[in-house]
Amino acid sequence: MRVGSKCGLESPPSHMVNRPSRPSRPSQRTRPIAPGGDPFGVHRSVEPRGALPQPAKRVDNDFSRLFEGELLLAVETLNVDAASFRQMEGDDEGGDVGAQVLATVRDRGKQHNPVTGSGGMLLGRVLQIAGGRTEADIAVGDRVATLVSLSLTPLRVDSISAIRPASAQLDVVGEAVLFASGSYAKLPADMPDRLALAILDVAGAAPQVARLVKEGSSVLVLGAGGKSGILCAAEARRRGGKGARIIGIESHAPYADDLRELGYCDEVLTIDARDPVAVRKAVLGANGGKEVDLSFSCVNVADTEMAAILSTRDRGIVYFFAMSTSFTKAALGAEGVGKDVDLIIGNGYATGHAEHTLALVRAMPDMRRLFEARYG
Amino acid sequence: MRVGSKCGLESPPSHMVNRPSRPSRPSQRTRPIAPGGDPFGVHRSVEPRGALPQPAKRVDNDFSRLFEGELLLAVETLNVDAASFRQMEGDDEGGDVGAQVLATVRDRGKQHNPVTGSGGMLLGRVLQIAGGRTEADIAVGDRVATLVSLSLTPLRVDSISAIRPASAQLDVVGEAVLFASGSYAKLPADMPDRLALAILDVAGAAPQVARLVKEGSSVLVLGAGGKSGILCAAEARRRGGKGARIIGIESHAPYADDLRELGYCDEVLTIDARDPVAVRKAVLGANGGKEVDLSFSCVNVADTEMAAILSTRDRGIVYFFAMSTSFTKAALGAEGVGKDVDLIIGNGYATGHAEHTLALVRAMPDMRRLFEARYG
Numbered sequence: 001m002r003v004g005s006k007c008g009l010e011s012p013p014s015h016m017v018n019r020p021s022r023p024s025r026p027s028q029r030t031r032p033i034a035p036g037g038d039p040f041g042v043h044r045s046v047e048p049r050g051a052l053p054q055p056a057k058r059v060d061n062d063f064s065r066l067f068e069g070e071l072l073l074a075v076e077t078l079n080v081d082a083a084s085f086r087q088m089e090g091d092d093e094g095g096d097v098g099a100q101v102l103a104t105v106r107d108r109g110k111q112h113n114p115v116t117g118s119g120g121m122l123l124g125r126v127l128q129i130a131g132g133r134t135e136a137d138i139a140v141g142d143r144v145a146t147l148v149s150l151s152l153t154p155l156r157v158d159s160i161s162a163i164r165p166a167s168a169q170l171d172v173v174g175e176a177v178l179f180a181s182g183s184y185a186k187l188p189a190d191m192p193d194r195l196a197l198a199i200l201d202v203a204g205a206a207p208q209v210a211r212l213v214k215e216g217s218s219v220l221v222l223g224a225g226g227k228s229g230i231l232c233a234a235e236a237r238r239r240g241g242k243g244a245r246i247i248g249i250e251s252h253a254p255y256a257d258d259l260r261e262l263g264y265c266d267e268v269l270t271i272d273a274r275d276p277v278a279v280r281k282a283v284l285g286a287n288g289g290k291e292v293d294l295s296f297s298c299v300n301v302a303d304t305e306m307a308a309i310l311s312t313r314d315r316g317i318v319y320f321f322a323m324s325t326s327f328t329k330a331a332l333g334a335e336g337v338g339k340d341v342d343l344i345i346g347n348g349y350a351t352g353h354a355e356h357t358l359a360l361v362r363a364m365p366d367m368r369r370l371f372e373a374r375y376g
Numbered sequence: 377m378r379v380g381s382k383c384g385l386e387s388p389p390s391h392m393v394n395r396p397s398r399p400s401r402p403s404q405r406t407r408p409i410a411p412g413g414d415p416f417g418v419h420r421s422v423e424p425r426g427a428l429p430q431p432a433k434r435v436d437n438d439f440s441r442l443f444e445g446e447l448l449l450a451v452e453t454l455n456v457d458a459a460s461f462r463q464m465e466g467d468d469e470g471g472d473v474g475a476q477v478l479a480t481v482r483d484r485g486k487q488h489n490p491v492t493g494s495g496g497m498l499l500g501r502v503l504q505i506a507g508g509r510t511e512a513d514i515a516v517g518d519r520v521a522t523l524v525s526l527s528l529t530p531l532r533v534d535s536i537s538a539i540r541p542a543s544a545q546l547d548v549v550g551e552a553v554l555f556a557s558g559s560y561a562k563l564p565a566d567m568p569d570r571l572a573l574a575i576l577d578v579a580g581a582a583p584q585v586a587r588l589v590k591e592g593s594s595v596l597v598l599g600a601g602g603k604s605g606i607l608c609a610a611e612a613r614r615r616g617g618k619g620a621r622i623i624g625i626e627s628h629a630p631y632a633d634d635l636r637e638l639g640y641c642d643e644v645l646t647i648d649a650r651d652p653v654a655v656r657k658a659v660l661g662a663n664g665g666k667e668v669d670l671s672f673s674c675v676n677v678a679d680t681e682m683a684a685i686l687s688t689r690d691r692g693i694v695y696f697f698a699m700s701t702s703f704t705k706a707a708l709g710a711e712g713v714g715k716d717v718d719l720i721i722g723n724g725y726a727t728g729h730a731e732h733t734l735a736l737v738r739a740m741p742d743m744r745r746l747f748e749a750r751y752g
């Protein structure tokens with residue numbers, strides 16, 4: 001979908017972008033570098049000052065000068081968090097997403113949806129690398145995807161050239177800055193951007209599975225037919241080997257069929273993960289009457305904590321990737337049934353997670369084909 | 377505080393309890409045992425049927441018969457969750473807590489506060505042990521504290537004889553049932569009930585610390601001057617030895633002084649744990665410029681996730697005991713600053729946790745004296 005003036009653009013169209021009346025937008029020229037760059041970006045928090053940039057109401061998006069450790073990017077595409085995009089569209093999908101993005105970025109200095117609290121990620125090209133960064137593998141001109149949320153990324157949007165509701169993406173002209181602690185991934189040359197973005201969006205899942213699954217482990221994946229669920233099941237099979245027992249739960253029948261065809265799971269069960277008693281019964285049935293060693297929850301509905309907890313053995317691990325997880329339901333739920341399990345909050349970041357997950361997809365051609373068909 | 381009719385009691389006073397018109401209350405006689413007892417208590421969920429008892433709207437509290445695996449208790453005291461008790465009192469503390477407890481238990485078959493969603497624990501005497509339980513250490517007549525929430529414990533309250541707002545306790549006449557998976561602790565003979573209850577209420581903390589802290593670990597405890605914070609600091613010192621570095625953060629000055637006197641911490645810092653940048657700076661200053669290996673959050677205010685995350689080294693562990701922890705703030709926060717740490721949801725249950733924590737308090741006479749003064 002192309003957008004023009006009907007989108008309610010409040011910035012000038014791109015052919016006007018370099019007009020002399022906007023001296024604060026030096027575009028491609030090298031910016032001076034100021035000292036005092038904080039690795040976590042505290043130096044750009046304006047309201048309140050001294051805050052971290054994510055909780056901050058507003059951050060400084062004046063890129064006429066940079067701070068030590070910053071990476072300046074020419075933004076090509078905003079990959080808005082799906083929940084945020086749907087909220088801006090509204091129930092009747094008539095909302096002017098472009099105008100709302102421009103307003104949010106103008107008000108807050110970042111695409112931090114004030115209603116949903118979520119952000120997304122972006123795709124851009126490196127314009128300048130400020131001193132104090134230690135990476136050897138990045139150069140001006142590289143195309144990268146940011147792996148930290150837009151909700152903390154200083155951003156300026158000059159114009160919007162396209163909006164793609166199906167993928168919650170906007171093509172824009174603008175600039176952004178990544179702090180020294182902000183991770184990113186170079187876009188791989190061997191796959192389409194959209195596929196790479198779809199994979200990088202859930203890059204944290206597989207590396208955590210790789211750390212925890214041992215040869216012969218029994219593993220439950222809830223929501224195993226979705227993007228992160230498939231990555232978890234594939235990694236569990238790779239680490240666990242033939243002796244592992246991998247059980248996938250997927251309530252959406254077409255996704256369950258896709259998962260069966262991939263062959264990573266010993267059993268794929270079509271049950272609602274919100275029914276803990278039914279899930280436990282099915283898992284025991286699929287695992288020789290025993291609870292599993294490890295459960296990974298990749299479901300994106302609420303009230304699935306107990307299905308994972310009840311299906312896991314004492315001193316086993318329940319790993320919650322699902323952002324719909326409730327801290328209190330998990331904590332009190334495990335206590336209530338006397339389950340001595342480790343309950344882990346899914347950390348979207350792990351050292352080397354982007355390379356790890358891209359390599360996993362390359363190593364699994366069937367999965368890559370499925371992801372290209374679904375998300376490419 | 378004694379209560380009588382002004383409390384709006386809807387059950388008969390205790391001297392009328394055994395009147396023949398209530399055949400469903402067989403009091404002290406042995407109850408028949410029905411088959412089909414589920415270890416997690418699903419058999420007593422009435423609304424909806426098949427649910428776990430905690431999420432259930434209503435559970436069956438008819439104790440004229442028991443089910444396999446159940447433990448029948450004569451209830452002496454309800455130790456209501458503090459948040460629940462304050463909600464029932466209301467802002468002006470004029471609320472009739474007794475009447476509300478009776479109404480809740482009558483409607484739901486359990487003291488599961490419909491507003492706060494929380495429960496508490498209870499103190500009672502074993503009346504009958506149904507077949508199918510495996511414990512050898514429990515006998516009829518033993519006094520026990522339940523270690524699972526009242527929000528899932530079938531309960532009948534016949535009358536209330538006293539209410540103690542300071543400790544959020546009610547002395548009652550009634551009965552309750554513990555399912556086979558429900559843990560409990562025998563009340564120790566060597567300490568007052570109130571002290572034992574106060575300790576058992578946070579019995580899960582110290583055993584988890586004992587599992588994670590190694591000889592020489594560096595450890596941060598947020599909210600270190602509270603009950604669970606002190607237990608964590610003491611256990612960290614015991615496990616970590618003299619070479620460990622234990623840093624406590626406590627914003628309440630009198631609690632910080634208590635903690636300093638106990639001597640478990642190398643440094644006690646009086647900072648607001650909601651300021652992650654200040655906490656990180658102070659922790660680095662107290663730990664030779666390095667982030668700590670392990671952080672334990674025992675704070676009961678919101679927005680303290682980042683203080684713990686920012687202060688912990690890559691591949692370190694951040695353990696959240698604080699029930700005010702937000703799952704999404706922890707998950708997205710760690711990702712946003714690129715921290716490869718393990719984020720753990722505090723599980724209130726661990727095998728042997730009650731014995732472990734009671735033994736810790738016995739081994740630390742200074743802590744015991746402080747707890748007796750504060751909570752005894």
